[in-house]
Amino acid sequence: MAQHFLLSPAAKTLSLVKVMRMSDEEAREAFRNIRWADTGGDPVCPECGCLDHYNLKTRQVYKCKGCAKQYSITSGTIFHSRKLAVRDILAAIAVFINGAKGYSALQLSRDLSVDYKTAFVLLHKVREAIGLARDHGALSGDVEVDGAYFGGYVKPANERKDRKDRRRSYNQSGKRQVVIVARQRGGSTVTHVGAHEAEGVQLIARTVARGTTVHADEASHWDRMAAHFPIKRINHKEAYSKDGACTNQAESFFSRLRRAEIGTHHHIAGKYLAAYAAEMAWREDARREANGTQFTMAVAAATVAPKSLAWSGYWQRRT
Numbered sequence: 001m002a003q004h005f006l007l008s009p010a011a012k013t014l015s016l017v018k019v020m021r022m023s024d025e026e027a028r029e030a031f032r033n034i035r036w037a038d039t040g041g042d043p044v045c046p047e048c049g050c051l052d053h054y055n056l057k058t059r060q061v062y063k064c065k066g067c068a069k070q071y072s073i074t075s076g077t078i079f080h081s082r083k084l085a086v087r088d089i090l091a092a093i094a095v096f097i098n099g100a101k102g103y104s105a106l107q108l109s110r111d112l113s114v115d116y117k118t119a120f121v122l123l124h125k126v127r128e129a130i131g132l133a134r135d136h137g138a139l140s141g142d143v144e145v146d147g148a149y150f151g152g153y154v155k156p157a158n159e160r161k162d163r164k165d166r167r168r169s170y171n172q173s174g175k176r177q178v179v180i181v182a183r184q185r186g187g188s189t190v191t192h193v194g195a196h197e198a199e200g201v202q203l204i205a206r207t208v209a210r211g212t213t214v215h216a217d218e219a220s221h222w223d224r225m226a227a228h229f230p231i232k233r234i235n236h237k238e239a240y241s242k243d244g245a246c247t248n249q250a251e252s253f254f255s256r257l258r259r260a261e262i263g264t265h266h267h268i269a270g271k272y273l274a275a276y277a278a279e280m281a282w283r284e285d286a287r288r289e290a291n292g293t294q295f296t297m298a299v300a301a302a303t304v305a306p307k308s309l310a311w312s313g314y315w316q317r318r319t
């Protein structure tokens with residue numbers, strides 16, 4: 001049997017040990033080399049783009065000779081006004097990358113011995129940066145679409161006489177959401193979170209190139225795509241794959257997201273579901289990249305992502 005990719009040497013080009021053995025200066029150099037790859041790691045002023053600067057070593061900042069503004073290696077990135085050392089941020093990204101089923105803030109807070117709130121915001125910033133860096137263009141070729149419901153679990157009462165019919169809408173929590181995935185075979189994965197699976201019809205219209213063959217299951221709302229795309233249907237009551245039609249790639253995505261929900265996060269609050277779905281889509285698409293490559297992709301994404309509106313000062317706004 002072929003060796004699983006994650007067991008091969010090619011998959012392992014980065015380790016947490018390597019990051020944690022870096023000195024502060026080495027970590028900063030690694031970050032600089034990724035952030036300012038175009039200039040070989042030389043600082044570029046985030047305000048005016050000037051290359052000339054004074055190096056104020058004691059405060060670990062640069063002063064621009066063009067506009068006189070001071071900036072650090074994380075200024076103007078998603079880690080603007082960070083609390084953690086650059087090495088700790090790199091270590092957090094390294095362990096995040098290695099979590100095939102996702103990685104939780106609680107675990108990061110224990111692994112790096114940082115405050116839970118810091119860990120929570122840091123990981124969401126990484127997710128946001130990765131999401132912003134993704135540019136999949138229009139999906140084409142063969143695209144699979146499917147939806148799956150998450151959240152809104154209603155615990156059954158202990159005694160049978162007290163139990164309610166949880167299939168009835170008035171006995172549900174109203175928090176159930178559907179994740180819809182559109183997945184190009186051998187290409188990118190796009191996700192959407194909404195109230196009904198039928199919203200996937202718009203997702204397909206928005207993200208898929210004309211002429212693309214779309215694979216879907218037997219649910220009737222997918223009929224509406226037939227006016228714009230060649231459609232292949234698979235009835236899961238009959239088979240998972242038949243006459244070239246299947247949605248198995250979409251199912252693998254849901255399997256990874258479900259494992260992240262149950263095995264890593266235990267509970268995903270509704271408003272973060274879209275972020276976790278997008279993270280898992282990225283993990284699926286990058287799964288054949290060595291972890292060192294994934295690490296560089298994530299750090300590079302963080303260096304080009306602007307200061308986060310959603311996550312900067314998140315806890316200050318909530319207290």
Ligand SMILES: [Zn+2]
Binds near residue numbers: 046050065068
């Ligand atoms: Zn400047």
